[in-house]
Amino acid sequence: MKVKSRHKYKKQSVSGLAFDIFNYGFIALFCLIILLPFWNLVVLSLISKHESLSLGLHLWPEKIITDAYMIVFRESNIAYAYFNTISRAVLGTALSVAMSALIGYPLSKNNLPGRNIFMKYFLIPAYISGGLIPTYLLIRGLGLINNRLVYVLPIFVSFIGIVYTRNYIMSLDKSLEESAIIDGANYLQILFKVIIPLSKPILATVALWEFVGHWNAWYDCYIYIMEPNKEVLQVIIQRSIMHIANEELDRLRALNQGKNILAENVKAATVIITIGPIILLYPFVQKYFVKGIMAGAVKG
Amino acid sequence: MKLLYIMLIIPVIQYAIFRYYPMYGAIIAFKDYKYSLGILASPWNNFAHFKTLFNDPYFLRILKNTLSISILRIVVGFPTPIILALFLNEIKNLKFKKITQSITYLPHFLSWVVISSIMMEILSPTRGIVNYIITLFGGETIQFLASKQYFVGVLIITALWKEVGWGSIIYLAAISGISYELYEASEIDGANRFQKAVHITIPSIYPIITLSIILSFSGLLNAGFEQIFNLYNPTVYEVADIIDTYVFRVGFFDNRYDFASAVGLFQSVVGLTFVLLTNYIARKHSNYTLW
Numbered sequence: 001m002k003v004k005s006r007h008k009y010k011k012q013s014v015s016g017l018a019f020d021i022f023n024y025g026f027i028a029l030f031c032l033i034i035l036l037p038f039w040n041l042v043v044l045s046l047i048s049k050h051e052s053l054s055l056g057l058h059l060w061p062e063k064i065i066t067d068a069y070m071i072v073f074r075e076s077n078i079a080y081a082y083f084n085t086i087s088r089a090v091l092g093t094a095l096s097v098a099m100s101a102l103i104g105y106p107l108s109k110n111n112l113p114g115r116n117i118f119m120k121y122f123l124i125p126a127y128i129s130g131g132l133i134p135t136y137l138l139i140r141g142l143g144l145i146n147n148r149l150v151y152v153l154p155i156f157v158s159f160i161g162i163v164y165t166r167n168y169i170m171s172l173d174k175s176l177e178e179s180a181i182i183d184g185a186n187y188l189q190i191l192f193k194v195i196i197p198l199s200k201p202i203l204a205t206v207a208l209w210e211f212v213g214h215w216n217a218w219y220d221c222y223i224y225i226m227e228p229n230k231e232v233l234q235v236i237i238q239r240s241i242m243h244i245a246n247e248e249l250d251r252l253r254a255l256n257q258g259k260n261i262l263a264e265n266v267k268a269a270t271v272i273i274t275i276g277p278i279i280l281l282y283p284f285v286q287k288y289f290v291k292g293i294m295a296g297a298v299k300g
Numbered sequence: 301m302k303l304l305y306i307m308l309i310i311p312v313i314q315y316a317i318f319r320y321y322p323m324y325g326a327i328i329a330f331k332d333y334k335y336s337l338g339i340l341a342s343p344w345n346n347f348a349h350f351k352t353l354f355n356d357p358y359f360l361r362i363l364k365n366t367l368s369i370s371i372l373r374i375v376v377g378f379p380t381p382i383i384l385a386l387f388l389n390e391i392k393n394l395k396f397k398k399i400t401q402s403i404t405y406l407p408h409f410l411s412w413v414v415i416s417s418i419m420m421e422i423l424s425p426t427r428g429i430v431n432y433i434i435t436l437f438g439g440e441t442i443q444f445l446a447s448k449q450y451f452v453g454v455l456i457i458t459a460l461w462k463e464v465g466w467g468s469i470i471y472l473a474a475i476s477g478i479s480y481e482l483y484e485a486s487e488i489d490g491a492n493r494f495q496k497a498v499h500i501t502i503p504s505i506y507p508i509i510t511l512s513i514i515l516s517f518s519g520l521l522n523a524g525f526e527q528i529f530n531l532y533n534p535t536v537y538e539v540a541d542i543i544d545t546y547v548f549r550v551g552f553f554d555n556r557y558d559f560a561s562a563v564g565l566f567q568s569v570v571g572l573t574f575v576l577l578t579n580y581i582a583r584k585h586s587n588y589t590l591w
Contacts (some may be wrong), residue, residue: 010451013440016493023390030384031403034461037418040429046419055432055441103311106304118308127572131324131329131430131564132547133557138322178497187303216411219526223552238530243479264421270416275410283411286402292468 017240038279045069046270048260067261070271071252073267078273080229081236088151089214089231095156096210097203104165106197107193139224148227151217161206164292166200169195205292208285215278233274240267303353326568329561349562358546366542369452369523374516376456381467382509386497388468401472416530419458420445451536459527470512474505502564511582518578521571543567 031117045062045068072078080112106112107119135154144150176198180190194205218234225231242264253259329349353359384404389518391397408416421427423444431441482500491499491533502509525544533542543563551560 013492020392023387024393024396026397027387027391032399032409034396034403034465036429037422041418041421044427052427055427055435057429057432058427059301059442099311101308106307106513110302112304114357118312121312122315125319125323128323128568129319130324130326131568132563133551133562134325134328135318137325137328137557138318142317144441153314158316166351187301188307191307212409216409216413218411218413234411237417238413264424267417268421271414275414278409279406282406283402286409292403 016273020125030149034065042272044151045272046112046267049262051266052262052265065265068265069263069273071275072269073253076270077228077231078233078270081231081233084148084151084230085215085232085234088148088217089211092152092156092214093207093210096158096161097207099157100161100165101191101196101199103162104169105187105195107162108169109174121164122157122159125295136223145224148225148230150220150224151214154220158206160209164206165199165202165285168199172198194247194298197251202292204288208288208292213297235265237270237274240270245288304414308332324563326561328558329565331558333558333561341498345558348560350566352559353562353566358541361538362541362543364547366521366523366544367538369455369528369542370520372452372456373459373524377460377463377467378513378516380460382471382505384464385468385471385475386501388472390497392491401465404468405495406465407462408466410462410529412526415458415462416527419454419531423454445531446533448536448539451532451540455524455527455531455540458531459524470508471505474508475501478504483526490534508584513587514578514582518575520574521567 038183043061046050046064046066047058048063048065051058051062104120107115109115109216112118128136139145139150144153172195176194177190180194183195186285217232217240220234221230221232222238225235310379319407320374324330330344333342333347388401391396391400423430423433425441425443435441442450444454478501482504483496486496486500521543523542523544525542525548528540528542529545529548532545546565547560547563547567550563552558
């Protein structure tokens, strides 16, 4: 008890205080370094060509120009891109979560014959893959080139999802399942009525991971999709980086639009439109990611 | 009981089609693939592609780049999340801690497509913040993304910017599990904060630290394709072209499917060896098991 009162009246040493000031300052500076580049891009999307060509901090536009956003909304197929991205994320996530449960449950049973073989079967491709070319040839052979299903079909069984879900189910209280069996339920009913409701936390985590993965995916679109209307958001951005949009802009300028801005402003506007929703939602969902990784990692 | 197996049918088939079948297609690396003949009927080529690979003038370059970039990533990227975790651990104000942590994880969730757009603007020689600060100190503007000297540095630092926050979560979680009594006991012995960090905090998280080191080596051949692909350009191929980017260019744009397969196969085999080796060491060293 003497120790407790010592804590209450403990003197803060000078060096301790100095360190605290430094520490808070350091962390705050670090956060600024994280946020400033994003803000910079927001500002870039709203300024004129003239302002864009000067070196400076660009913390606030001298004059706000919305031309870049107008061009993005009118000229790019951003509406299609949003549709494609959202639909692939929703469908892909739903399938992945369903598969995680369908695989996690049987494989969580120690007494399932052949369980180890199945585990290895799902494990091996995480480390060995046929490679880019054979996969491409397969996709082509299946007629999935330029088909939006290619966003979902090759990847709807997610290895991480299986591992996390299986481990979670294994940690559930067995008595609930046992009483369901006594009541005469078959495994399918147990899965839907008992296991899945109890596994909501881990399934939510898997869903979030998968959703983000789909939202950020660009490689499959880049390689397999040809039509602009079937593209996803990331590729729209990427194309504006890879191929300088200045020729596009020249064409528009000839039509009396976009005279006041550069391709870079349009690019910035594209990125902001793409990540805007994510950044707005982020504060609300980020804690679920953290919980998920802690649950998965601390076990290991 | 049969129901359990029925649950597994669809995933097993999906894996068979999309994961196992392409492995079989990897034999294309050992053949002279002719589109008209297909994979099976194309003639065997007596390892010709592997010989081409090892004799390719770029082979040593891509290998050197892959290894040096990934080793640099590990060496720099490994201690920094730990250091950040130690500093964050000293923050007493919970609200400040939570908010700043959330901010630091943010870049982790965005793709390299987005992050590279952001970085290109920051590093721009005509309007970027970084060059602005350089000129304030009297220097000349630097074309970071076109410079063989600075490009790899840019890769490492931007990768750090993206991942250090997220990487610190695990260490913070481990630190929060350290028994408070240890710290109390050290206070009685007169330890200051620095001494507590060095003699209690760090030693207590040795297990997770060593596990992380071992596991980070399993990605040795992975130098960050997504990042490099979105940031590089021909000017910096000499320092930035890695195995993955080379395979991608050669495979797709030169249509050398069979050669690209050989390179990909080489990479898979070496990569797999590393992964198995490091996971084996991890298992021996601690109780880590993935499966």
